[in-house]
Amino acid sequence: MEATPFTIAMVNRKGGCAKTGTTHQLSGAFAKMGLRVLLVDMDPQASLTQGFFGPAATEAIPREKTVVALFDDACDPDPDRLLLPTPCQGITILPGANSLDDYNLPKPTETGSLQTSLKGFLREVQGRFDAVLVDCPPNLHLCSWNALLAADFVMVPVQAEDFGAQGITHIQRSIDLALAKYNPNLRMLGYLVTLRQRLAIHDAYEMQLRNLYGSYVFDVSFGLSKDVKEAIAERLPIHFLRPRCKAAKDVNAIAEEILRRIPAARSTPPEFLHFENRVGLGESRKVAS
Ligand SMILES: Nc1ncnc2c1ncn2[C@@H]1O[C@H](COP(=O)(O)OP(=O)(O)OP(=O)(O)O)[C@@H](O)[C@H]1O
Numbered sequence: 001m002e003a004t005p006f007t008i009a010m011v012n013r014k015g016g017c018a019k020t021g022t023t024h025q026l027s028g029a030f031a032k033m034g035l036r037v038l039l040v041d042m043d044p045q046a047s048l049t050q051g052f053f054g055p056a057a058t059e060a061i062p063r064e065k066t067v068v069a070l071f072d073d074a075c076d077p078d079p080d081r082l083l084l085p086t087p088c089q090g091i092t093i094l095p096g097a098n099s100l101d102d103y104n105l106p107k108p109t110e111t112g113s114l115q116t117s118l119k120g121f122l123r124e125v126q127g128r129f130d131a132v133l134v135d136c137p138p139n140l141h142l143c144s145w146n147a148l149l150a151a152d153f154v155m156v157p158v159q160a161e162d163f164g165a166q167g168i169t170h171i172q173r174s175i176d177l178a179l180a181k182y183n184p185n186l187r188m189l190g191y192l193v194t195l196r197q198r199l200a201i202h203d204a205y206e207m208q209l210r211n212l213y214g215s216y217v218f219d220v221s222f223g224l225s226k227d228v229k230e231a232i233a234e235r236l237p238i239h240f241l242r243p244r245c246k247a248a249k250d251v252n253a254i255a256e257e258i259l260r261r262i263p264a265a266r267s268t269p270p271e272f273l274h275f276e277n278r279v280g281l282g283e284s285r286k287v288a289s
């Protein structure tokens with residue numbers, strides 16, 4: 001399948017809203033579509049890496065062969081040393097490490113060239129991958145900030161419950177700052193409702209989200225699924241375990257909507273997301289264009 005390469009940062013300040021789960025599953029869908037997928041595990045929890053290799057094997061990867069090498073001057077960030085094939089054909093990972101904690105600094109704009117470590121790395125591997133998905137930790141420190149400065153698009157998984165909405169304004173401010181000052185190409189791909197169940201509270205939450213953010217909310221949502229839980233336990237994206245099950249079709253629908261949204265988002269002028277920033281849009285657009 002031919003596709004213009006894209007990089008998506010999976011960001012939310014809230015924990016447990018399925019950033020890693022969605023990234024893991026989407027990698028399977030894109031790989032089965034024939035895209036060459038690169039996963040970047042920017043989370044010091046290294047959950048995405050564990051999702052393929054398990055905790056013991058993940059801990060056994062020397063830190064100089066993980067994403068830490070992008071930040072530590074003592075390491076050689078040569079992509080050929082760092083890129084790790086997964087057991088799933090078409091999916092490569094830049095593995096995560098717990099020691100990334102040392103670099104996940106809380107005031108990212110004060111970290112100088114560390115802000116663009118991932119951006120530099122992705123420039124070096126340009127042409128080798130079609131879909132790059134960056135899994136981020138549940139905060140907006142240096143790791144997520146690196147993703148926002150390196151990505152073309154941001155996707156925000158949100159859990160269909162009230163708590164899931166609390167971090168959104170913080171995320172919007174970070175995205176707006178990245179867009180205005182550092183990454184004029186950054187575009188919002190959308191909010192994806194995750195861990196969705198057939199509950200009245202989830203219906204109400206989703207409706208509220210759509211009222212607030214309109215077309216920024218993905219048409220499809222990602223349901224809580226027994227098959228996905230079993231795939232996680234097997235350390236495989238569902239497409240590599242049960243490609244015909246309903247959950248695999250749901251993941252495909254998300255992947256297809258991403259591919260539909262990308263060209264539209266690319267051709268959209270820069271737009272600020274947070275209300276306060278929208279007030280000064282005319283002025284700030286000049287900065288971003
Ligand atoms: N579609 C799904 N169906 C069932 N369980 C899921 C699904 N997606 C994620 N989960 C489970 O929900 C929990 C939270 O998901 P996940 O770890 O992806 O969240 P996260 O946002 O990455 O968390 P963190 O902020 O800690 O990184 C995990 O136990 C995961 O296995």
Ligand SMILES: [Mg+2]
Pocket residue numbers: 019020021043047135136137
């Ligand atoms: Mg995670």
